Amino acid sequence: MDANLRFWRAEGQSFLQRFLLWADALDPLLLLKSSDEIKRTRSLIQINEKTLSEPIQNNQVFWTASSVHPDTAKIIPVLFRPPAFMPITLPLVIVSSVQHQAKHSLFWQFVFHTYTTAFTLINGNGTPKAEEYSLQQKQIFLGLGAISYSACIGALPLSFMNRYTLKSPLMQLVVRKLLPAPLFGLTSAFTVAVVRSPEFDNGIEVMDKNGKVVGVSKKAGEKAVMETALSRAVLFGTTFFLPEMLMYCMQRARFVKNPRALSPVRMFVVTSVLAGMLPVSFSMFPQCGEIKRADLEPEILSSTEETEFFYNRGI
Secondary structure, rough: OOOHHHHHHHHHOOHHHHHHHHHOOHHHHHHHHHHHHHHHHHHHHHHHHOOOOOOOOOHHHHHHOEEEEEOOOOOOOOHHOHHHHHHHHHHHHHHHHHOOOOHHHHHHHHHHHHHHHHHHOOOOOOOOOOOOOOHHHHHHHHHHHHHHHHHHHHHHHHHHHOOOOOOOOHHHHHHHHHHHHHHHHHHHHHHHHHHHHHHHHHEEEEEEOOEEEEEEEEHHHHHHHHHHHHHHHHHHHHHHHHHHHHHHHHHOOOOOOOHHHHHHHHHHHHHHHHHHHHHHHHHOOEEEEEEEHHHHOOHHHHOOOOOOEEEEEEE
């Protein structure tokens, strides 16, 4: 079992523990760490883990937890590390939420889903294998299909409203205020499920409490993908819904009296909600997932007497 997974298993038992860990691991300043520094830190952690000469410091683990894939041990590209997720998605969320033209909405949603899908693909479980085809090519093909479908679905209500000139206040409220939250939540979950579908088609590695790989489980892969999809739906569903509700309450209470100040206030609210929801979303389920013996396939159970098994859930 990778050192990062061991750390998450030991220190991330409760939601509060995971939230506090992610709040530190998502620090954008970690993106400034060089590849050489990350490799040295990871080597130090592995040496300390084997010799038990010194306790591993939390900040050392944060560097590697946000920069190194626990399954492949490869350094994650800078733009797709967890600390880069908010700085990149924030402007895409803001731009996508204020579009009034279907063509512009389609374009920005395509860009938004392209990044989040690539992030999901790179940070997913890295153990699925395939012999008859290139797994990476299949995931890229599935991802492109999911991105195109999600962008079209997201822009469809606005296109429908503009095409048939449905400009009533009720239609404006539904299409521009109420629909984006569930649509972005559902499409975000959809792209996660599609691009990571090989994980429950081929299975992912499961380990015992000592970190020894005991088999490949499709049920564990399905559990990992569904948990990640649900957390992504909560993240973006809330990020698009809560700012609209807060802005509505502010306008009704006349908290913002100058109309020119509405845009800066809205940007601040969206930023605050996304910054708060990101560690909440990542903390909903343990990074080092656990699956009970009764939930695994018989062929895995026949080779071990363990009762608890672990796997990398991915992000």
